[in-house]
């Protein structure tokens with residue numbers, strides 16, 4: 406790891422000014438992606454600004470038909486939250502499937518979506534539940550947040566503060582873990598709510614995507630059987646030693662059905 | 671340089687370290703607590719697991735400066751004098767180690783998992799050990815050891 410200057414921010418305002426003052430600053434929340442990246446010398450920021458201990462970023466609030474999760478909330482705290490479990494059990498279940506207990510004790514939801522790993526779990530929740538991503542500057546629709554491989558709508562110096570998840574009538578998440586890393590080979594979040602039906606897929610492509618044909622079929626009949634005969638094209642999907650693009654395309658169908666079943670359909 | 675002050679195994683410690691110093695380097699190189707191991711550089715093996723403010727973490731993926739102010743417990747801090755912690759004793763009783771490299775991390779993860787899942791069944795134990803790799807035992811006797819503690823009441 407190259408050396409850097411470490412700063413611990415006590416508030417969002419402190420984080421903003423430390424980031425602005427740094428020559429080439431990087432935010433660190435849980436460090437579960439950033440530190441491995443620094444250890445591999447894949448990045449060399451001049452300054453690391455630790456936002457992991459900012460109390461205002463670590464709240465979970467359930468009000469007005471939405472659950473708002475602070476960006477600094479650890480995966481274990483989303484998984485263990487009574488408010489999340491009662492309003493959106495699929496979100497708690499997804500958090501429990503991330504990595505291992507030690508990664509869940511440090512890693513945060515904000516860090517996960519800012520990183521936009523193609524195989525990360527949370528992107529499926531942001532898009533599949535129709536969440537809004539709030540930053541220190543604006544609110545970004547979940548559908549517009551992920552823009553490609555490790556690419557998001559965040560601007561230079563922008564800090565995610567929270568994510569607001571509308572409470573669905575039903576939602577389910579199904580994940581087929583990649584056998585070595587346990588990230589999602591394919592993960593599908595399905596939800597039905599005021600905004601209609603959503604089917605969001607992570608792991609299969611360079612970035613999370615929705616499957617319109619499945620959403621239309623489920624809008625008429627919210628059951629796994631409604632997905633019979635609907636296939637996803639392998640064009641542009643990820644391929645590696647763990648599975649071809651065709652294999653992933655097939656898994657999308659299987660995981661989507663399991664997600665609908667998990668949602669009670 | 672960063673000035674870090676934390677509690678390790680009940681004792682207050684302070685050190686001046688480079689900002690990039692990892693918690694595991696502080697423990698091993700500065701405090702000479704070499705029971706905590708480093709088995710990988712990808713945050714996957716769990717040989718480095720310690721407890722920080724009551725939660726298990728991978729000390730190779732936490733900065734020493736990030737842990738400043740925290741209460742850390744390592745494998746050296748769990749026995750009661752000459753009496754092994756029940757989890758250490760159970761690993762011994764069940765042949766839950768061969769080379770022993772993964773053992774400190776396994777024991778720290780196991781203590782944490784039983785705190786969160788008292789009386790854990792075999793499936794829960796196996797799932798909870800997701801972040802700890804062992805190249806020798808095949809896990810079976812590790813799971814047996816943890817079950818022994820889980821069922822001891």
Ligand SMILES: Cc1cc2nc3c(=O)[nH]c(=O)nc-3n(C[C@H](O)[C@H](O)[C@H](O)COP(=O)(O)OP(=O)(O)OC[C@H]3O[C@@H](n4cnc5c(N)ncnc54)[C@H](O)[C@@H]3O)c2cc1C
Pocket residue numbers: 431432433434435436437438439440441456476477502503504505508511512513514515516517518519520524525526527559563564565566586587588589712713714
């Ligand atoms: C062994 C292992 C297994 C894992 N398995 C999985 C898995 O199965 N599924 C999965 O989804 N993930 C997995 N992960 C990744 C894990 O979930 C990370 O915690 C997560 O990707 C990053 O969160 P973090 O808080 O640690 O972010 P950090 O590492 O602190 O930061 C990551 C990036 O996000 C930026 N950032 C952080 N917070 C903010 C913010 N509030 N606003 C703007 N930018 C920000 C940082 O600058 C950095 O670029 C795994 C990681 C490990 C080490």
Ligand code: FES
Pocket residue numbers: 707708709710711712713714715716717718719728729730731
């Ligand atoms: S040394 Fe392998 S996970 Fe920490």
Ligand code: FES
Pocket residue numbers: 766767768769770771772773803804805806807
């Ligand atoms: S006993 Fe050798 S690695 Fe586990």
